[in-house]
Amino acid sequence: MTTLPRGEAADVLRVRRRRAVAAAGAVSAGLLVLSACDKPTPLSTITVGRTSVSSEATCGGEGDALQSAAQTKCLADKDIKSIKVDPDETVRFGVDPDVADKRWTILMNGQPLTEDSNKTYRTIPGSVFFNAQYGAQGDSTLVTIKAGDGKKDSQAATGLWSFKLEKDD
Numbered sequence: 001m002t003t004l005p006r007g008e009a010a011d012v013l014r015v016r017r018r019r020a021v022a023a024a025g026a027v028s029a030g031l032l033v034l035s036a037c038d039k040p041t042p043l044s045t046i047t048v049g050r051t052s053v054s055s056e057a058t059c060g061g062e063g064d065a066l067q068s069a070a071q072t073k074c075l076a077d078k079d080i081k082s083i084k085v086d087p088d089e090t091v092r093f094g095v096d097p098d099v100a101d102k103r104w105t106i107l108m109n110g111q112p113l114t115e116d117s118n119k120t121y122r123t124i125p126g127s128v129f130f131n132a133q134y135g136a137q138g139d140s141t142l143v144t145i146k147a148g149d150g151k152k153d154s155q156a157a158t159g160l161w162s163f164k165l166e167k168d169d
Helices: 008-036 068-075 097-101 126-130
Strands: 044-048 051-055 081-085 090-095 104-108 121-125 140-147 159-167
Touching: 044 081, 044 159, 051 081, 051 159, 068 159, 081 126, 090 097, 090 126, 090 140, 121 126, 126 140, 126 159
Parallel strands: 081 159
Antiparallel strands: 044 051, 044 090, 090 121, 104 140, 140 159
């Protein structure tokens, strides 16, 4: 049996007690911080060649249906991420599985470019985004990923992710 000089045993117990209280305090503080966090909205990603840009929802994204006026306002938002697109490249669109489960479509300048899908990944030739036949105007195009309400061909939107595609010659 190990013996400690008088008073040192109390010091060891005091140090252990402080450590236990500090650990419990750190765990409590961590849980408090996590409980205050909101769940982030799902991400959408556009990839061209080796370059990618991702964004949380420009509008909505939490699962509630967006009103028509909110959708229109969101589509007019100018503070969006952009990516350069060579018309000869393929543009890849990716969404979180939560978005895919509720069906999604790609809009070009506010008009549907694709049918709705429940896949997490789609590809479109870059030339489409600068072709007047598809409604393109000039050297940049607004592309929006529109999450649906889970019903095929539904017009209801629960989230919009907008990106600006700029022609890269």
